Amino acid sequence: MSMAVYNPFENARAQFDKVAEQLNLDSGTRELLRTPMKEFHFTIPVKMDNGSTKVFQAYRIKHNDALGPAKGGIRFHPHETADTVRALATWMTWKCAVVDIPLGGGKGGVVCNPPDLSQGEQERLCRGYIRRLFSQVGPNIDVPAPDVMSNAQHMLWMLDEYETIAGGHYPGVITGKPVGLGGSLGRTEATGYGVVYTLEALLKAKKLAPEATTASIQGFGNVAEYAARLYTEMGGKVIAVSCWNQAAQKAYTFKKSGGCNIEQLVSIKDSFGSIETEKAKALGYEVLDGDAWLTQEVDILIPAALENQITPAVFGKISKKVSVICEGANGPTTPDCDPLIAEAGISLIPDFLCNAGGVTCSYFEQVQCNMNYFWSKEEVLDKLKFTMNKAFDSVYELSLSQKLNMRDAAYQISIKRVANAVKLRGWVS
Ligand code: NAD
Numbered sequence: 001m002s003m004a005v006y007n008p009f010e011n012a013r014a015q016f017d018k019v020a021e022q023l024n025l026d027s028g029t030r031e032l033l034r035t036p037m038k039e040f041h042f043t044i045p046v047k048m049d050n051g052s053t054k055v056f057q058a059y060r061i062k063h064n065d066a067l068g069p070a071k072g073g074i075r076f077h078p079h080e081t082a083d084t085v086r087a088l089a090t091w092m093t094w095k096c097a098v099v100d101i102p103l104g105g106g107k108g109g110v111v112c113n114p115p116d117l118s119q120g121e122q123e124r125l126c127r128g129y130i131r132r133l134f135s136q137v138g139p140n141i142d143v144p145a146p147d148v149m150s151n152a153q154h155m156l157w158m159l160d161e162y163e164t165i166a167g168g169h170y171p172g173v174i175t176g177k178p179v180g181l182g183g184s185l186g187r188t189e190a191t192g193y194g195v196v197y198t199l200e201a202l203l204k205a206k207k208l209a210p211e212a213t214t215a216s217i218q219g220f221g222n223v224a225e226y227a228a229r230l231y232t233e234m235g236g237k238v239i240a241v242s243c244w245n246q247a248a249q250k251a252y253t254f255k256k257s258g259g260c261n262i263e264q265l266v267s268i269k270d271s272f273g274s275i276e277t278e279k280a281k282a283l284g285y286e287v288l289d290g291d292a293w294l295t296q297e298v299d300i301l302i303p304a305a306l307e308n309q310i311t312p313a314v315f316g317k318i319s320k321k322v323s324v325i326c327e328g329a330n331g332p333t334t335p336d337c338d339p340l341i342a343e344a345g346i347s348l349i350p351d352f353l354c355n356a357g358g359v360t361c362s363y364f365e366q367v368q369c370n371m372n373y374f375w376s377k378e379e380v381l382d383k384l385k386f387t388m389n390k391a392f393d394s395v396y397e398l399s400l401s402q403k404l405n406m407r408d409a410a411y412q413i414s415i416k417r418v419a420n421a422v423k424l425r426g427w428v429s
Contacts, residue, residue, distance in 0.1 A: 006308040006334050008087035014335040016090070019411035022404075028428040029419050033093075036086050038062040040136060044110070044128035049118050056112050056125060060133055062142055063089035063105040066421035069140050070106030071096060071359055073147025073176075074129070074154075080109040084307070088147075091330050092359065095352040097414035099391045101363045106142045114149045115246050115272055126157040134165050139172030145362050146176040148221070148306070149272060152188075156181055171369040175362035184365035186380035187358075192226025193381065194357015195302065195328045197388040198349045200234065202324060205396060206347065208299075211235030216296040218242050219305030220265065221273030223328045223355060227302055228262045238262065242293040242305070243274050251290025254280050297321050304328030304355075315340045327351035342405050350407035352414070353395055360387050 013034050020030045040060045048054050059082055062070040072092040075085070085107050093105025110129060114122055130137070137144060146155055155176045162173050171182035179185055186193075203210055213236050217224050220243040228238050237259035244251050254265065254275055261283075268279040277287055294301065294310070297319040303309050310318075310325070310333040325341065325348040327333060332351065333341070341348050361384055368374045375383075399409035422428055 004311065004313070004334075004336070006311070007083050008307045008331050009083035009090070011308075011331055011335050012087040012090040015407065015411060016415070018335075019408055019415055022408065023412060023415060023419075025415065025419060026428070029422060032422060032428060033064065033415065033418060036061050036063045036089055037065065039082070039086075040133060041082060042132045044125060044132060046121060046124045046128055048121055056110055056128075058108070058110045058129055058132070059085040060108040060136065060142070060144075061085045061089040061106060063107075064093045064418060064422075065104035065106075065142075066418055066425055066427065067097060067104050068102035069104060069138075070142040071103040071145070071362065072105060072107035073145045074108035074110065074150050075147040076110050076112050076114050076149040076154075078111060078113040080111045085109040087307070088330055091352050093418060094411065094414040095356045095359055097417040098353050098395065098410050099356045099360050099387050100417070101360060101387075103143075103359070103363060106144075107147075108144055122154065123157050126154045127161040130158045130161040131165070134162065137162070137173060139170055139366070143172065143362070143366065144174050145358070146222075151271070152176055152178045152183060172366045175365040177365070182365070182369050184361055184368055184374065184380055185377035186384065187361045187365060188222065189226045189230075189381070190361030190384055191223045191355050191358035192228070192304075192328070193230050194360065194384060194388050195223065195227040195304070195326050195354050196230040196234065197357065197385050198354050198392045199231065199300065199324065199326050201389055201392045202347060202349060202396070206323075209235070213237070213300055214239050214259075214298040215300035215302055216240040216293045216298045217302040217304055217328075218293045218309060218332075219273065219303070219329065220269055220275055221305070223358075224273070224302070224304035225262070225266060227304060227326075227328055228260070232259075232262050236300070239298050240288075240293050240296050241265065241275070242290055243269070244305075245274055245277065246272070252277060253288040253290060253292035255286040255288055255292065255296070256284065260285070294318060300324045300326065302326045302328050303332035305332075307331035308334055310334070310337050310341075312337050312340060322346060325349070327354045330355065338405065338407060348406060349392075350410050353391055353406070353410045356391065357384055357388055360384055
């Protein structure tokens with residue numbers, strides 16, 4: 001039997017089409033909302049340290065801006081494709097809508113592998129990205145942010161390039177900037193913490209004490225690290241985490257049955273979220289295959305790396321003990337696996353709700369930049385928790401009252417909000 005090949009954009013469309021049908025959405029709105037509004041495909045020539053020039057393929061895609069300026073990260077990844085960016089831009093529209101912030105959906109990507117680039121090459125790549133896109137991004141047009149393998153330093157180079165061309169200060173053009181240079185306290189933690197705020201609310205609804213639960217996590221980057229930190233602070237035990245190993249070109253899972261020491265694992269990972277294998281072994285961790293995170297006997301699975309990880313082909317390997325899946329990553333579950341998850345009685349918190357903490361805090365960052373007045377970390381995190389809980393409660397209540405899974409309930413809320421905006425703007429009759 002050949003393995004199914006999943007295309008994230010087809011997945012995003014399949015999820016949308018299913019709920020558009022449930023909502024009996026008219027055909028014009030359906031066509032508009034299943035297609036990105038604007039796409040930029042461009043190349044960035046970068047002068048490399050050895051004197052050669054390398055040309056990188058790049059994308060910026062605006063899915064929909066009916067609710068406000070497009071918002072979404074820029075992913076640096078060797079396997080980036082136009083369809084991945086289209087999917088991520090589409091999910092951004094639903095993400096902003098579900099947490100009810102006045103932003104639309106966009107996403108960017110560059111086909112590159114930052115660990116192979118020097119700091120100078122990365123800086124020239126970031127500046128080149130903005131030079132190519134200058135007229136198409138802006139605080140009121142489209143606002144980028146970090147994503148996989150892009151970070152605060154990359155955002156600051158991009159901001160600096162934008163401001164150099166524009167000849168003024170426009171801190172609202174990019175979020176995820178360093179604190180002290182227009183960044184918001186709490187942004188680093190926001191996505192991972194947001195994942196755990198939704199998990200905490202679900203556990204409460206299921207009358208489960210976090211201290212009595214265990215979890216296994218895919219990824220140990222920005223999202224996974226802070227999810228792991230807050231979850232363990234709440235008393236939960238992380239049994240395993242997995243991450244990509246650049247040298248071996250494969251993923252490994254690091255396991256400690258008694259519970260991982262997150263602080264210790266953070267101290268032996270690099271800036272791209274890869275844990276050093278030998279050091280982990282020396283600290284008593286079992287080093288297993290990359291997909292072993294999925295087969296652990298835990299209550300909670302947190303996929304927080306990449307898309308298409310939970311498929312029907314691997315579903316049978318998931319322990320019967322698992323009762324919750326928190327989608328920290330974007331698109332980690334394929335649409336054909338959702339029915340299996342529902343049949344197994346697993347509660348799944350869908351990606352665009354579960355990981356919306358990042359964009360919510362990015363929105364707070366823009367608000368603070370506009371005021372030129374910055375809140376304390378406590379204030380940011382309080383507002384974040386309030387927003388995440390409110391969004392979770394509406395989705396959870398709808399899922400109970402309409403007997404829907406949480407993904408479909410979240411889609412119903414988001415699609416209705418965006419469909420209403422395009423109708424009121426007169427884009428559809
Ligand atoms: P990151 O680059 O900081 O970390 C990615 C992690 O995934 C690393 O630990 C890497 O080693 C691991 N990884 C990569 N390939 C893997 C594989 N095959 N198996 C196991 N681990 C693997 O990225 P991030 O910002 O943490 O993003 C993770 C996911 O969360 C992505 O889907 C991203 O789109 C999504 N997301 C991120 C944010 C954010 O604010 N950073 C917000 C919303 C959603």
